[in-house]
Amino acid sequence: MNYYEKAMELKEETIMNRRYIHKNAETGLDLPRTKAFVMEKLKEYGLGPKDCGYGVTATLGKGGKVILLRADMDALPMPEESGESFACPTGTEAHACGHDFHAAMLLTAAKMLKENEDALEGTVKFMFQPAEETFQGSKNMIKEGILENPPVDAALAYHVSPGKMPVGLYMFNDKDTMMYSVDGFKITVTGKGSHGAYPQSGIDPINIGVHVHLALQELIARECDPTHSCVLTVGQFQAGTAANIIPQTAVLQGTIRTNKVEARELLVRRMKEVTEKTTAVYGGRAEIEMISEVPPLICDPKLTDEVIGYMKELKIPGLKGYPGISASASEDFAVIAERVPSTFMYLSAGYLDERGEYPAHHPKTQFNEDVCPIGAACLAHCATQWLKNNK
Template structure:
């Protein structure tokens, strides 16, 4: 089958599906509307879908080795200001990262692979995943067996990318870390409150939290390997309700990101030690809760280059490789890539005019729907070629 030609024939349907997800955006782990829609569409296409944790899965093929195709489908908890006629009307959720495209393109790929099932030399397993933005979704589906029954041999995922660049560029990394780890942390400092006029009667959690904050910066400055990319950001500092009251507690929340496994282990351990011991120094306590724990996204070199070779076979105008990409953002597909050989790629979905001015996670961002047949064709073609 000429998958790109077929994807062009199905493009209106792909766009219709994309706009459904966009208008009915859901954020987080529980996505009832999206899951029902995906299951209905897969059933319509002749597949037999089932729930896997909070996501949806299905297979197509004839035994043999198994390739997992993954699409996240969650939105962000933010208002949309794109001005699009199919913008989400809730004012609370927005597909500002393009996951609506991922789900729609994988649905079309599933339809095409089902149409071509007799020619497949193995099995394609589909993974429609919630909660990538909160780094919960892939773990949830792994815990519920997405990599088993049938056991997955390799995995592939694409992510659309906005901006002022033409459609057709695919970006990947087969030689190093493509995306950084993410370890989100919540530090609750407990002290002893008092009237602001009598600080000697308190154990001031704000003072403790300030010292914790400064000490964490020193961990990065003096303990992180300068040859590695390491960062620690505290984005939330919350304490107190009145100017003349020293509170009982203060809260710090932040994120640690790195492109190196050893650096990740060091920074997470030292963050915990620093917070606990600094709090103890001033007579308080610190309780640390990890919000997210995702490793660096390191794609399998051989498998990634194999996928690149398959993509080069496609007769798609302006389909252009861009190797060696690396980003300090994070992606929970890394949990998959840590367990099976995997490839992850960005597909450009930008505009060269003013519509390309905004990046992902911006309320005004827009993605170019011309990427839809490209993504669907790449998924189906690469799956078929890998299995063959």
Template sequence: MDFYKRAVELKDETIKNRRYIHEHAETGLDIPVTKAFVIEKLKEYGIEPKECGYGITAVLGKGGGKVLLLRADMDALPMPEQSGEEFACPTGKAAHTCGHDFHAAMLLTAAKMLKENEDILEGTVKFMFQPAEETFEGSKNMIENGILEAPKPDAALAYHVSPGKMPVGIFMYNSKDTMMYSVDGFKIIIKGKGSHGAYPHVGVDPINIGVHVHLALQELIARESDPSKACVLTIGQFKAGTAANIIPEEAILQGTIRTNDNAAREKLVRRMKEVAQKTAEVYNGSAEIEMISEVPPLICDTDMTNEIVGFMKELDIPGLTPYPDVSASASEDFAVIAEKIPSTFMYLSAGYMDERGEFPAHHPKARFNEDVCPIGSACLAHCAVEWLKKHK
């Protein structure tokens, strides 16, 4: 089966699906419009979807044999859109500036093609349409609700489109090392004692404590982290107080820790908690730490990644070009899947070489090239067929 030829025939349909999801962008776990649309399309293609937590799953193929999981996220970001596209989300509250609308649309087309060719599957394809990747909740929610059971996948594959100033067709991967960093989001709630700003000695200033906590946390990178490992600790929010002459009861710091190494991650998270709590105690306050997200580094299975690269090279797709050994300090909750079963994750370039490629993902003006649609759909379908064949 020439899946690329068929995907080109279905390109307009894939784009139409992508634009619907884009225009109706939703964020977080509960994305009812997007979810209903994906369910409707799967049924239209003759596939019976099932809810899996806040996500959707479905299976195709023969009983017995191996099971390959194909995953697409489908949530947007909580931000306004300024792309200028005619199908831009009009709400001003959400925008598909990370390309998850492409992922869902391409997997829908891959599902349609695999259903058309179900008789050639030497095993089972399991679909995972996932919400809340941006908040790092979606994979965990679907795992808790059985996505890795009944049938249990033996391996998993996911793609992520990438905007920017680059031609369509480059596929980026890493079969040797960490591909994407861990993410541990945290909230430090510092408790003090409120007082009049003119009488600081009768209170405990949580803002002062927060300043010292912020400075102390920077030393974890400067003096405690192994310089041979990549480690990032960023405080992105410092919130406290209501007036200039009032010492508040509480201050809140929120931040993120990113690493490319599990041991470095464990140490940084542990020391962040210790430093925050002990520093608060020094200044007569206290600190509570709430972990907002906990996702390991994304490490792809070497053998599977090399297999998928080989399958992709078999496809006669103009401009499809491998780019190995890519690593990024951004994070991806597909890592939770990859930690449990052999998996691979790849970027597909969806950029422009003109002014439309000037803005990166997560920018309100980001634009993605729809010529990537048949490439992604064909790769998903072809790799599924060939992986099952090889592992029957």
């Protein structure tokens, strides 16, 4: 089967699926409408989908090696201002990161692979996951056995990218970190509440929180290797209910992102030590909760090079590679890549006109649907060829 020609024939169907998921955007782990739609489509295409935690999985093929194809399905908790006729009407959810494309393209790939199942020389496993934006989905599905029964030998995922660029670019990194780690943290500082006129009677958690924030910034300035990329951001600081009351608690929430495993280990450890010791100096106590813990995304060089070769075989007009891409954003596919040889690539879904002015996660972002057959064809063809060459 020529997967690109077939994907072009199925382009309108892929777009319809994408638009349904887009209009019915859901966030987090529990995506009832999206999950039901994906399962319904997989059954329609002849597969036998199953629950896997909060996600959906299915397999096809005839034993042998197993390649996992992954798509996330969740949206962002934000309003949509794209102006699209199929925009999510709730005003509180928006597919502003393209996960609707990922799910729709993988559905089309599943349909094509099912039609070509007799020619497969191994097994394809599908992973439709929730909660990528909250870094919970991969872990949930791994816990529920997505990488087992049958065990996975390799994994592949694509991510569409908006912006001012033409459709047809694919961006990858086969030599270094593709995306940064993410360790989200919540610090609850407990002091002693008192009247604002008598600060000596209390222990001020706001004052403590300020010193904690300042101390954490010194970790980047004085403890991190300057050849590493490291970010420590405190994006939320909440405390108090009135101007004349010293509150009992203050809460700081932030994120640590790095491109090196050793830098991540250092920053997470020192964030906890500095917080606890700084809080103790001023007479308070700190409780630290890790909200998310995802390693850097490092792609397998051999698999990445193989996949690039298979993509070139499709002879898709305008398809062009850009190597060495690295992003300080994070991706929970890294949890998969930490366990099995994996590769992850961006596919451009941009516009060269004014529609390309907005990035992902912006309320007005728009994605070019011409990427749909490219993504679907690459998923199906690369899976087929990898199985053929890795028996």
